Amino acid sequence: MDFDRVPRPAYCVPGSSVKNLIIAIDGPSGVGKSTLSKLLARELDYINLDTGAMYRTVALASSRRGIDARDHAALQKLCEEILIEFVREGGEESVLLNGEDVSRAIRTPEISLLTAAVAACPEVRRAMVERQRELGAAGGVVLEGRDIGTVVFPQADVKFFLKASSEIRGQRRFLELQSQGAEVGLARTIADVKARDDADINRSTSPLKKAEDAVLIDTTDLDIPQVLERMLTVINKTRKSGQEGQPG
Ligand code: DC
DSSP, X not given: OOOEESSOOOOOOTTOOOOOOEEEEEOOTTSSHHHHHHHHHHHHTOEEEEHHHXXXXXXXXXXXXXXXXXXXXHHHHHHHHOOEEEEEEXXXXXXXXXXXXXXXXXXXXXXXXHHHHHTTOHHXXXXXXXXXXXXXXXXXXXXXXXXXXXXXXXXXXXXXXXEOOHXXXXXXXXXXXXXXXXXXXXXXXXXXXXXXXXXXXXXXXXXXXXXXXXXXXXXXXXXXXXXXXXXXXXXXXXXXXXXXXXXX
């Protein structure tokens, strides 16, 4: 199998002076971050780093070991013991837990709720942020999450903060789960989105918050291509100003 494991050498156009940017995308669940992050990474030939998948994988591992989300010492030990990797094969990205593909297992409603609790543990956050910095340090990367522009890479070259109403985000998530064959209800999905928002916004460590210098995009009435276009316009501006700043 020809797996393309992260980290890999940062993308660089031969002979080009365009810097490998660090691009941060933050925002609540269901706002389109994952889709847009993947599309941007493909467009720019950058690495895509889904940091939510890392927290989800920790939650899955903790549930398999029967660890209580309030037991921070056990969660810290777990983070030291597990290996989380991203692989890309034929354009499809997967997340591996100790070599096992858990891409589907981390997306159930139960694991989604558990993840919000596990992600509130400061020891877990410390371990994940350290790994995210390692993976993104070389640039040429799009990171999506909740605290990328505020905590993980406050010096990111471009920061986006996406928002949309909780009803529209719940509807999007509902359609996504339905298309995967999951038996879920719309009202329950919207309630889950609100519960996770609450947990993400109100936790004391790295709460979901827009970085002051992030570009805010409300995706409520925009489709994916429209948001992508706006993001690319901002990125291209940054790339141009970076080039202009280079000694000729
Ligand atoms: O983006 P997502 O829905 O896959 O994220 C899953 C959970 O992980 C969600 O409750 C928020 C949390 N998370 C976080 O706290 N920090 C991040 N950088 C990414 C996700």
